[in-house]
Amino acid sequence: MAASTTTSRPTPERIFNTMIAFQETEALKAAIELDIFTAIAEGADTAASLAAKTRAAERGVRILCDYFTVKELLTKKGERYALTQESAVFLNRHSPACLATMIDFLASPWSRKNFGVLAEAVRKGGTASETGDHTKAHEDIWVNFARSMAPLTIPAAEFIAGLTNAAEGRPCKVLDIAAGHGMYGITVAKRNPHAQIVAVDWPAVLEVARENAKKSGVADRHTTRPGSAFEVEFGEGYDFVLLTNIFHHFDVPTCEKLMRRVHTALKPAGKASSMRRCSATWDSQKRTCIPFRICHNKFCFQKNRNPHEEKSQASKEEEKRVGQQRQASARAPRLSFERRRGARALHGRSGGFSGSETRRFCRRTAAHGLATLGAFADRAMGHSGV
Structure with a gap:
């Protein structure tokens, strides 16, 4: 008896996500530039306190932080944000393993120009x-x-x-x-x-x-x-x-x-x-x-x-x-x-x-x-x- 095969309908999800992947880079670059992850580590864990600490609009900070809860670099309980283990180690500037500075080279105008x-x-x-x-x-x-x-x-x-x-x-x-x-x-x-x-x-x-x-x-x-x-x-x-x-x-x-x-x-x-x-x-x-x-x-x-x-x-x-x-x-x-x-x-x-x-x-x-x-x-x- 021939082995049964299963087929699934193709989806454009992978293609679409690749097309807009640059948006993820820019979002992370913005969060690092504003020191969102470090600010949360220092205790500013609401949109209002983060906005005050980073001198940004509260609405903009909330949208950006909510985005990173979807990306699983932040968690949110009620109105309070917290770092995940991953972001605490690699995106908090107080961590000796922080990689935040790398965005300045990897997403530099020179790098983006070459990829263009x-x-x-x-x-x-x-x-x-x-x-x-x-x-x-x-x-x-x-x-x-x-x-x-x-x-x-x-x-x-x-x-x-x-x-x-x-x-x-x-x-x-x-x-x-x-x-x-x-x-x-x-x-x-x-x-x-x-x-x-x-x-x-x-x-x-x-x-x-x-x-x-x-x-x-x-x-x-x-x-x-x-x-x-x-x-x-x-x-x-x-x-x-x-x-x-x-x-x-x-x-x-x-x-x-x-x-x-x-x-x-x-x-x-x-x-x-x-x-x-x-x-x-x-x-x-x-x-x-x-x-x-x-x-x-x-x-x-x-x-x-x-x-x-x-x-x-x-x-x-x-x-x-x-x-x-x-x-x-x-x-x-x-x-x-x-x-x-x-x-x-x-x-x-x-x-x-x-x-x-x-x-x-x-x-x-x-x-x-x-x-x-x-x-x-x-x-x-x-x-x-x-």
């Missing part, structure tokens, strides 16, 4: 915007990023610090490339009182890193080298090089160029650790990585790149490099892989290294769990009283 030309980016297979070429300085964008996105790095920075064996407290020299807010290197310095950090980024961005280093009490062990990671002099003798969330911004040849510079900066037996958003399973990729690719298709890679031409040119360059690298000095570190708790690390050993190894690293290096804030949220929940 997504169809053109799809046609080109890369950014349709001049600001999508990240080999050039767009300091206002990355200053915004550095000031807004630091909260997301907390668990990942702890993980990266573990890769450097910071807890052992051994003297070490760490190069933090594309440092941004600087929290990856700063976390290493906080965990290891004998670590010296050198941060590389655009000059204005490094001002944010300096501020964070001072706040964290490690300014005396945190120095900066302003400029492009493809041009600025790194120095040498590094025990560790941190490459966090950088490779997805560039094509493979550009990543290889950077890794050759990293290779030169590392001391023998030095290690480079890279991290980017990725996922181990197709199911989790569908939830995180594939949407992330859409995001970076609009921002990243140079315009009008032909992937077939790129592959052909890369192959020619690789053949040339392999011939040159076979003649490399025997003392140059050789790059090898070690998978450690979902991360890929590069260890140095004597000998040359092939272009295929670098290419494989650029394509595969990753650390899992970038978006995981669970453990930190557990601590924050106690701090927030939820």
